[in-house]
Amino acid sequence: MSAIVTPFPLQAARTAQVGFEREELQRILDLYGRMVAAGLWRDYAMDFGRDAASFSGFRRAAERPEARIEKRPALRTKQGMWTIFGEGGQVLKRGHELAGVLFPLERRLLKVVEG
Template identity: 45%
Template sequence: MTDQPDSPRNQAGSQGSGVVVDLREYRSSKDPLPITFHRRELDAILWVYGRMVGEGEWRDYAIDHTKEKAVFSVFKRSGEMPLYRIEKNPKLAARQGAFSVVNTHGTILKRGHDLLQVLKIFDKSLKLIET
């Protein structure tokens, strides 16, 4: 075991010239950060989730963060396909909006720029019952 660092050496046996690398630039070129929900976005989603759990509609959730989008999946039972996926895709922000709600079959139920407006799809409308 030696005190020398584990780096390749040139033919002369001495180490190569020291190269300064900007760590932020290296990290961004190496592996971009995944897309995530911000705290306020997650708070709005969890508020709707809590309400629906209280009503007995939903039971489980999963959060996925990928390089392209963030997904909050809602399940009736944990072993099934998600009932809904709340997605954040920043690439679509300039077009239809970054936020969307997708059902089990992949149909986009609502899309928009404002998450609170998109989440209104889960609001139940009052119905008049005649007796």
């Protein structure tokens, strides 16, 4: 008597999901915390799909996101896997390194201090 073993769940039925690595998420959440402290953001959302992972920062939960940080690994060898989109969907910055791509958002936190 022979038994047929079927793995569960089927490997073909599984779909890969793009996510953030710990260091990436730490950097993004650090920025989010500073934006909250500055009174610019009040809520966030994360979306993980087959092609991309995104983090959205909101002024208010009922509005469109003020900024969306997207990681799309398929573009790693082309223009870079990191993109920041503005409130209207326009590309604000694109690149290979997360730190450089986050600069336009971090620049908003800089304040002029008079001596």
